[in-house]
Amino acid sequence: MFFAAHEVSEVSKELPSLIISWRPVAVVLFPMVASLLVLLAASKIKRFAGFMAALVGIVTFLLVLSLYPLVRHGIIEFHYSNLMSMGLLFRVDLLSFIFAFLVSLCWMLVLIYASAYMSIEEQPVLYFCFSLLTLGSCLGVVLTGDLVSLFLFFELLTFSSYVLVINRLNREALAAGLFTLYMGVAGGLVLLFGIFYLYSAVGTVELAPLMEKLAATPGISPAVIFTCFFIGFGIKAGVIPLHLWMPKAYAASPAVVNALSSGAMIKAGIYGVLRILMLVLTPSSLEMKELFSFSISTGYLVMWLGLLTMVAGAVMALMQGNIFKLLAYSSISQMGYVITGLGAGAYLFGAEEAMGFSGAVLHSFNHTLFKTAFFLIAGIIFYRTGEVELKKLGGLWKKMPLVTVFFILSVLAIAGIPGFNGYISKTLIHDALLEAQHHFGGLDLYIAEKFFLIGSALTFCYYLKFFQGVFLGPGPEKEYFKRKVPWLLYIPLFVLLLFVLAIGLYPNFFVEKFVLASTNVFTFDHHSIEHIAGFHFFDPHPVEAALQVLILALAIYLPLNKWKLFERSAPRWMSVENLVFAPVARVTFKFLCRFGVSMDGSVNNFYFSLGDNFLRFCRYVGSFDRGLDKFYMTSSHTALQFLEKSRQFDDALNEAYERTGFTARDLADRTTRFDGALNRAYEITSEAARRMADRTMQLDEALDRTYERTGEAAMRMADRAMQLDQVLDKTYERTGEAAKRIADRTGQLDSALDRGYEKAGASTKHLLQKGAALDEGAGKPDREEYAVSGSKAKRPSYNPLEWNIRNINFDSLLLALMLGLVIFILFYFTRGLTGL
Numbered sequence: 141m142f143f144a145a146h147e148v149s150e151v152s153k154e155l156p157s158l159i160i161s162w163r164p165v166a167v168v169l170f171p172m173v174a175s176l177l178v179l180l181a182a183s184k185i186k187r188f189a190g191f192m193a194a195l196v197g198i199v200t201f202l203l204v205l206s207l208y209p210l211v212r213h214g215i216i217e218f219h220y221s222n223l224m225s226m227g228l229l230f231r232v233d234l235l236s237f238i239f240a241f242l243v244s245l246c247w248m249l250v251l252i253y254a255s256a257y258m259s260i261e262e263q264p265v266l267y268f269c270f271s272l273l274t275l276g277s278c279l280g281v282v283l284t285g286d287l288v289s290l291f292l293f294f295e296l297l298t299f300s301s302y303v304l305v306i307n308r309l310n311r312e313a314l315a316a317g318l319f320t321l322y323m324g325v326a327g328g329l330v331l332l333f334g335i336f337y338l339y340s341a342v343g344t345v346e347l348a349p350l351m352e353k354l355a356a357t358p359g360i361s362p363a364v365i366f367t368c369f370f371i372g373f374g375i376k377a378g379v380i381p382l383h384l385w386m387p388k389a390y391a392a393s394p395a396v397v398n399a400l401s402s403g404a405m406i407k408a409g410i411y412g413v414l415r416i417l418m419l420v421l422t423p424s425s426l427e428m429k430e431l432f433s434f435s436i437s438t439g440y441l442v443m444w445l446g447l448l449t450m451v452a453g454a455v456m457a458l459m460q461g462n463i464f465k466l467l468a469y470s471s472i473s474q475m476g477y478v479i480t481g482l483g484a485g486a487y488l489f490g491a492e493e494a495m496g497f498s499g500a501v502l503h504s505f506n507h508t509l510f511k512t513a514f515f516l517i518a519g520i521i522f523y524r525t526g527e528v529e530l531k532k533l534g535g536l537w538k539k540m541p542l543v544t545v546f547f548i549l550s551v552l553a554i555a556g557i558p559g560f561n562g563y564i565s566k567t568l569i570h571d572a573l574l575e576a577q578h579h580f581g582g583l584d585l586y587i588a589e590k591f592f593l594i595g596s597a598l599t600f601c602y603y604l605k606f607f608q609g610v611f612l613g614p615g616p617e618k619e620y621f622k623r624k625v626p627w628l629l630y631i632p633l634f635v636l637l638l639f640v641l642a643i644g645l646y647p648n649f650f651v652e653k654f655v656l657a658s659t660n661v662f663t664f665d666h667h668s669i670e671h672i673a674g675f676h677f678f679d680p681h682p683v684e685a686a687l688q689v690l691i692l693a694l695a696i697y698l699p700l701n702k703w704k705l706f707e708r709s710a711p712r713w714m715s716v717e718n719l720v721f722a723p724v725a726r727v728t729f730k731f732l733c734r735f736g737v738s739m740d741g742s743v744n745n746f747y748f749s750l751g752d753n754f755l756r757f758c759r760y761v762g763s764f765d766r767g768l769d770k771f772y773m774t775s776s777h778t779a780l781q782f783l784e785k786s787r788q789f790d791d792a793l794n795e796a797y798e799r800t801g802f803t804a805r806d807l808a809d810r811t812t813r814f815d816g817a818l819n820r821a822y823e824i825t826s827e828a829a830r831r832m833a834d835r836t837m838q839l840d841e842a843l844d845r846t847y848e849r850t851g852e853a854a855m856r857m858a859d860r861a862m863q864l865d866q867v868l869d870k871t872y873e874r875t876g877e878a879a880k881r882i883a884d885r886t887g888q889l890d891s892a893l894d895r896g897y898e899k900a901g902a903s904t905k906h907l908l909q910k911g912a913a914l915d916e917g918a919g920k921p922d923r924e925e926y927a928v929s930g931s932k933a934k935r936p937s938y939n940p941l942e943w944n945i946r947n948i949n950f951d952s953l954l955l956a957l958m959l960g961l962v963i964f965i966l967f968y969f970t971r972g973l974t975g976l
Contacts, residue, residue: 349424379446
């Protein structure tokens with residue numbers, strides 16, 4: 141039976157007990173260790189890699205399920221205090237369990253699917269190994285209890301998923317993987333700065349309400365903290381304008397990688413935004429209403445970012461001709477629903493916050509179900525046809541009716557048709573917007589609700605485009621189908637659609653048993669929880685809103701499709717990358733270049749001014765020394781005059797004063813020696829100062845020469861790189877021309893051989909007919925008549941056996957010529973590759 145409203149509110153107010161258990165550690169470490177075992181086993185027998193990975197996915201899912209009996213009664217926690225300085229904290233509440241459940245479910249089904257699908261890809265072992273490593277990282281993100289532990293697994297998720305993106309190891313995959321890695325690392329650095337900033341403010345990094353401590357710390361801005369966390373997690377979640385990596389990565393990756401990324405990995409970003417916005421940056425009590433002002437204002441901004449992401453992603457999806465790019469922008473748009481729900485929930489703190497929270501969490505789960513199904517369906521289409529472009533597909537409903545049924549059910553789910561799971565979560569998010577409009581009023585919230593309806597209608601439109609391009613239209617040729625689809629590819633779709641129908645038909649069970657029960661760790665008003673408990677999803681008003689979206693979608697799609705506007709691709713300038721990031725990058729590059737030039741000029745000016753100052757100092761010391769010399773010369777001249785007068789006076793004195801004269805003379809000599817020593821000291825000091833000034837000028841000249849040589853070397857390297865690129869281009873052109881000439885000559889030789897065989901056959905047939913005619917005309921005389929008569933009449937000298945031997949010799953000659961031609965081609969291309 142379902143919870144009653146009163147029972148749910150009482151459960152939400154209970155303080156959960158703490159359970160110490162190692163099970164979260166086992167859930168995270170098991171797939172990581174198993175990835176190494178799969179790699180070792182695959183090095184021996186490659187065909188077992190898919191089976192082992194699927195088995196590990198099933199066991200991991202069962203381990204996650206084993207957490208539920210414990211998490212129903214409290215919070216599971218396990219702390220490694222000796223790891224690094226802060227330790228590694230695992231903490232599992234019911235919200236963590238929900239995300240771990242959807243991650244492990246998605247991974248298990250995709251791994252079962254991939255065990256058959258990866259036979260058409262070139263790197264199956266690499267995929268299975270790093271898929272399990274990524275699974276452990278993603279589970280680590282949602283099962284940790286502090287921001288440092290979450291950051292470690294978040295970064296490990298970034299690097300392990302990079303290997304999945306580049307699975308095909310072609311140029312497109314490597315470029316997309318590198319771009320994804322750059323954005324992931326940049327987001328991780330911003331996230332790490334936010335963690336350090338938060339820790340410096342409150343002294344803790346736990347996932348708990350911290351707004352009281354932030355408010356008590358002067359000089360700390362919660363806006364800076366939230367911006368850092370939103371950028372770090374928003375890149376992984378694909379929030380516009382941080383979504384640039386998703387279309388590139390999805391177009392270059394196999395379908396099984398995209399299914400994991402869209403179904404599970406981007407939920408790590410959603411989980412981080414949810415925890416920060418609705419838990420960390422909130423107070424621990426509803427009574428502190430003034431501390432909710434930041435969450436309310438931030439929720440308003442996040443709500444509009446979600447609406448922008450939802451509508452812009454849907455518009456871009458309508459302009460795509462590649463099914464994987466269309467699904468990539470669809471994932472971006474669907475993440476806009478979740479962000480809108482989170483923003484609306486935060487905006488309604490103290491009123492109906494549980495409405496937005498429940499819609500966001502449930503839509504995250506629903507998105508995993510139907511978007512994983514879409515990527516698996518796209519994988520089956522590619523497996524069967526080898527095509528991903530809508531203009532090259534069509535008419536598949538006749539050859540693939542089961543896939544068509546799966547696709548239609550998934551479209552009904554994501555479009556929000558009553559009876560399917562998408563309708564439930566979209567109804568909650570839509571009602572959260574209506575509640576915001578009811579509580580706060582204003583034209584902006586009215587527009588926000590209409591934006592939501594337009595985004596929902598556009599969702600149905602781009603899946604109508606998908607359906608029309610792939611399943612409708614004329615049937616393809618027989619050569620169009622390359623492979624038969626294994627039955628194993630259909631099993632995950634059955635399971636996913638069972639969940640889709642179960643949630644759509646019994647929504648209150650899932651909402652009350654799981655979503656509302658997970659609110660006991662949040663600061664939610666119990667009246668908002670009571671409003672969700674026993675919610676009437678199939679009342680006329682939500683059903684009417686769903687029908688309005690359907691009618692609006694048809695009103696948009698039918699005329700635009702008739703005018704063939706959906707066949708046009710978006711112009712290159714119409715993207716965030718070209719409108720925002722490219723100009724910012726150019727301005728930044730120019731600024732850095734100018735800064736470097738100004739910095740170099742400043743350094744040169746500093747050295748020049750330093751040399752001038754030293755020269756002025758030396759001149760000052762020299763002038764001071766000359767002044768001292770003049771002073772001492774004047775003093776000594778005066779002293780000599782005084783001594784001369786003293787001598788004259790001493791001569792007149794008696795012998796008693798004679799000793800005084802000798803003492804004065806000795807004192808004068810010592811004064812003279814002291815003056816000479818001072819003069820030498822000043823000369824040495826002046827020379828040292830001059831040498832220092834000269835060396836300073838030499839150092840400055842050497843630095844200038846070094847800068848000039850470095851610049852010349854950089855220009856030479858750039859010229860050589862351009863020359864190498866031109867040589868490579870010429871080599872590729874010559875190789876292509878040579879290959880074309882060889883192909884033309886081979887075709888000519890083959891045509892000549894065919895004509896030769898035809899002529900030889902005709903000649904043989906003519907000779908045989910002529911011999912038969914001679915036999916009939918001459919009759920059949922026996923051997924004795926020929927012997928007796930000794931007639932000179934002769935039969936034709938044609939011998940078929942002899943002709944066949946000659947023909948065989950001619951074929952041998954042709955085979956030898958062909959063998960020589962093959963050896964020449966191999967030698968030519970080998971020499972061309974060696975030359976490169």
